[in-house]
Amino acid sequence: MQLTLEFGGGLELLCDSVKIHKVNINFPNESDILTMKDLLSWVRTNLIKERPEMFMKGDTVRPGVLVLVNDCDWELSGQLDTTLEDKDVIVFISTLHGG
């Protein structure tokens, strides 16, 4: 599945200062859906190069990180349970520093 991931608000610093990542992700073992929960664990393993605790806390994003799925607040789509589809755009913006 092709997804576009965008990191902002300083989170890009955790992944080699690259803001936009076009990625191809396989469905997790024998499942036919990919959820935000799966995506976060994939991102943590494959994209985050340093200080993962700036991005995640437990199995979800750290409080203060805004997540948008196709420009829409992920709190409206079920957060970790949000089901992703091909060509979705997911944005992560940290609010934790800099005003």
Next chain:
Amino acid sequence: MEAKSKKAGASRLCCLCNLRRPVLKRPKTLQQICRECFYEVFEEEIHQVIVQNRLFKSGERVAIGASGGKDSTVLAYVLSELNRRHNYGLDLFLLSIDEGITGYRDDSLETVKRNEVQYGLPLQIVSYKDLYGWTMDDIVKMIGLKNNCTFCGVFRRQALDRGAALLKVDKLVTGHNADDIAETVLLNILRGDIARLSRCTSITTGEDGPIPRCKPFKYTYEKEIIFYTYAYFKKLDYFSTECIYSPNAYRGFAREFIKDLERIRPRAILDIIKSGEDFRIATTTKMPEQGTCERCGYISSQKWCKACVLLEGLNRGLPKMGIGRPRGVNGDHKMETKKPGSVAKSIESKQCGSLDF
């Protein structure tokens, strides 16, 4: 496509217009609202805050403290929009401080310079180098990474006032948002800083001083500022790299705590502000007396203002001067003049000056 809209909650519509698909859950109200209604309520609420608190008078010159970060960038944009839309009659300016931090402030100042052009607001930059003869880079070279935020914070506060004086403005507005203020309430409690606790929730401060400051985003959630930035501009030009000298651990904990609370109950942020507003300081608590610095004339509760003490230390090669509990230098200068029981301000507790109240 159908599945996509389902994901975004197609079963529900914006609870304000009942027409469009919601894109945001408002932390303040938990309402699910669409993009168009969001822009409208976001701007309208700030307008209401400005009107209800009588933040401005027609004809005033107002400087916007502009760091190049998201809050001040959105503030500059929204304020110039509202000024036009509602005929506030304000002359707006951008005011930036150049602390002299290579790789941080020089980059963020480029953002402000672009904002100057984009919003058509005149920009004034004042630098630590010009005002104090030291850049933060110089200071860190001398004192190392411990306590450097003290210097930066103390110097910034004065620098903003001096910049505002240069621009001959009547007021200074800053982009502090609700999250920042809730965080500061907690910090002031944690530090027992009663003087700051009692004023950190005021929407306008320093009305007795030369240049009052106000915070039009006092009730605006950071989440919405970011959402506004992203939704409206996509590319809204702002700078988001952490200061290279700021470990800022204590404030960082408070910040994270606030965000944890917000996740459980978003209203917590407004409630903490409310608690801060409603604190009453016991009449038996001694508050610092405001006077003026004997050296530079700036407001100070001590003989010398903190900036002068710190600067004296730097220039004499004693950078620890003025750092730590107030038994230090001002005590030396003041000798016996110190009134017994007077509560000295503990400026060393103010870690990072970007959140200066």
